[in-house]
Amino acid sequence: MPSAHSSPPTRRQLLTRIGTLAGSAALYQAMTSLGHAQGTDFKGPPALGGAKKGTKVLVLGSGLSGMLSAYELRKAGYDVQILEFQSRSGGRNISLRGGDTVTELGGATQKVGFAPGNYINPGPWRIPYHHQGLLHYCREFGIQLEPFIELNHNSWLHSTGAFGGKAVRYREFASDFTGFTAELIAKAIDQHKLDDLVSEDERDHLRTAMKSWGGLAKDYTYKKGNTSSLRRGFARPQGGGIDGAPIPSDLFARDDVMKSGLWNWMAFHERLDMQTTMFQPVGGMDQIGKGFTRQVKDLITLNCKVTALHQDQKGVTVTYNDMANGGAVRQAQADYCVCTIPLSVLSQLDVQVSDAMKAAILAVPYASSVKMGMEFKRRFWEEDDQIYGGISFTDQQISQISYPSHGIFSKGPAVLLGGYMFGPAAYDFAGMTPKERLERALTQGTAIHPQYRKEFSNGVSFAWSRVPWTLGCCSMWTEEARKTHYKTLCSVDNRVVLAGEHASYIGCWQEGAILSALDAVTRLHKRALGAA
């Protein structure tokens, strides 16, 4: 760090100093009193520096955590080399485009048939505003971002068991759910049913709050009329000129609303992970992988299938098959190793770490998921349904249809996320042929968009459980495993440290990979300095 004796400490420097001196409890107090604990736990890029000259670090894997580890370690003065299993860098950060092929464990190969410029992101596809670590490196590496539309009041909510199986607009449902809930509380207050639960003073506030928030009429009821239609939409919309008067829309029945289960999707949008504002890279999520690759391209050797990771008091030895040369067995030596191989794969390799670390590696189950990229001849969701970005939800296996946030209003074919299967649905879909998956997604999507089959052009599915280099989509820590194994998993084990979304509290998100890498290299650096 540059000397700063001539200027007052920045807030970040201050926080770092407090943290160093007094531990995390003091840091937490300081952060909250400064009102600063807002994003993820990103505290700025690490200022490592001063590595012992000639110290070698081997990084296994060129996903975001591997490439970032290499980037920061090289900056600190280490000699870094990355071994990558695939013939590409970027890890789970992927965009599929026309001409790409997807080959699964089990043999099925799909050739992507999208029109030029179209893509689907089968892995990460959105970035929350609070993922400050990832956003920081996007800026640092010149990766351009654009808004990702998450919440769309005009998208569809669909449940096979609700509203006669007919999809309803988010706005219609949210308005009625909110209105009926508010009305119920207002009524209960008026009938003195809440006198035991809420003080008289607060009851007055609560009643006023319910009227405003719930869109209640002057008499504190939620009913058909302009007030409710100004939220849920009119039957005949507001117009211009002589016949411009709107006609209010009918409400749903309260019981239908409450038993529908569709409120789960209102809850969904309130999750920290799903809140506005969200972002996506311009041109596909893989622009991030490419941006990171630009920084460390010279360090990466592709097509290296690691089979063993050994270590002793002098260094680490990694054994791998050089797949670009007939699988020839080779070895790489280094002083230290940052291993970012997903635990689902790592648990099957010959890894020389402590028993506790071995147990930790085995303790983390991996989620499966399947995503479908489907290209349609035109943006019927925009042209017919006035849906611009956002997500429609269903209780069918496809679970959601996510409309592109880019290229809105453009003509020609466009790609949407036609299904995001997880849990049992993911296993079911992974067991099908790609053709069967498309057929199923078309059938289920038709329940929301009757135009689906007529407008469909082509599609691709990505079954993460059939991806040889991750065998699943991401880590799913149980609370129990977290308690027993997490700290061990993140510890420096002699000369080896693990990194990746699995070594974070932000599992399944790129931000987890970023923050894990920063923490891993910071502690590895300390370990190396200590050893020097």
Add this chain to the structure above:
Amino acid sequence: MPSAHSSPPTRRQLLTRIGTLAGSAALYQAMTSLGHAQGTDFKGPPALGGAKKGTKVLVLGSGLSGMLSAYELRKAGYDVQILEFQSRSGGRNISLRGGDTVTELGGATQKVGFAPGNYINPGPWRIPYHHQGLLHYCREFGIQLEPFIELNHNSWLHSTGAFGGKAVRYREFASDFTGFTAELIAKAIDQHKLDDLVSEDERDHLRTAMKSWGGLAKDYTYKKGNTSSLRRGFARPQGGGIDGAPIPSDLFARDDVMKSGLWNWMAFHERLDMQTTMFQPVGGMDQIGKGFTRQVKDLITLNCKVTALHQDQKGVTVTYNDMANGGAVRQAQADYCVCTIPLSVLSQLDVQVSDAMKAAILAVPYASSVKMGMEFKRRFWEEDDQIYGGISFTDQQISQISYPSHGIFSKGPAVLLGGYMFGPAAYDFAGMTPKERLERALTQGTAIHPQYRKEFSNGVSFAWSRVPWTLGCCSMWTEEARKTHYKTLCSVDNRVVLAGEHASYIGCWQEGAILSALDAVTRLHKRALGAA
């Protein structure tokens, strides 16, 4: 329209036929049964055609309604001329940029000091997804749109009387409001307080709904912990690596939440007008005015101050001062007139229409508003507060601070909407000098952003009540006036028809101007054909 005997009618053609045959009630039934009444009442561009050769129409005003009237009437075969008061076209569709000057009634002149590329939209600044008329013409005229971020969970809510005058994050507040509301209902159900109001069966559903929607813990309470923090944000956020464990945040007190009034801003985002997805033109709202101007530029004469509009059985005569030539009095004749002059101005001119129409013109009050465009040296709201687009709200006069949805993550000076005053606050601000307004906005903004004064560069205010060509910002129909006067205002009065947002049910929005214009020219065309 082209002959369509070889193909089945489109949905639009079908609706148009039903409408023609059976009137609007049948149309409404058909629309709702087709599930199509979703946007505003835009039914596609009118197919007029077949005007009697040589028929002249004079359009007064070159705002959106005037230019669109001219565009569609010329397409129909009319001879069209537009007279415009200002030295520019576009009406209230404005963007202010560095070097522009703003001169108010009363004499104050401001020179805008924004850096190149920066702008503020003092009039319309966002376009809801359901404003299909405007969106249609944006596409037709090649006007590029981008998302406008309306709802931002990370923006600030501020009330001088709540939470000790400290701004709170939208997500913190919304989470606690929702959680406490849900908990209250769950508790009331458990204590059998709602037995009279909700059936047993529905109570079960309702309880489950409250848990999901409200983010309640397993015991159906809303309390400090990971469940609530996964919505409202953690005190110490989720991190990566060995110390990645988050620390939950403290909740607000329920009574503080309920008496705060901040729930008004949750209600705000549920309004049809404010729902996601919203748009803005790339490069400033005036790109729409410019796009419309490109279509009818050759028809517009600028600097014409209309003083009288007369008509008889043969035609209309408009008297105006030619301001480009010393105010010379001139006259223009035509067969018909579309008058888009705001009623606030029109009511002061010599207009020869029926008494009922005169009464209608006088019956509509105009709203006042003041907007502030403020440039800051850097995007501190992004860099310090992680706010990317969206709006912070306050109960102070400035009412809101709206952050730019464009140029997110860029460096250098940026412009935000530093105040949007209406009602008494607008009159108060309009009575100040531009310098006093900035000073007041800085003081009030500092309550939300302590960095405000330090980072401020320059600003401009736009007081609509001091704009000579509108004398207010837009029409504010009362329910009573609407009942008595609206149909008259929209009627063709012999040879004159009015158009503009004031002749619509979407007052104060550009969409109102669009739909009003389409309706006015459609009826004027009928009138002209009938007369022929």
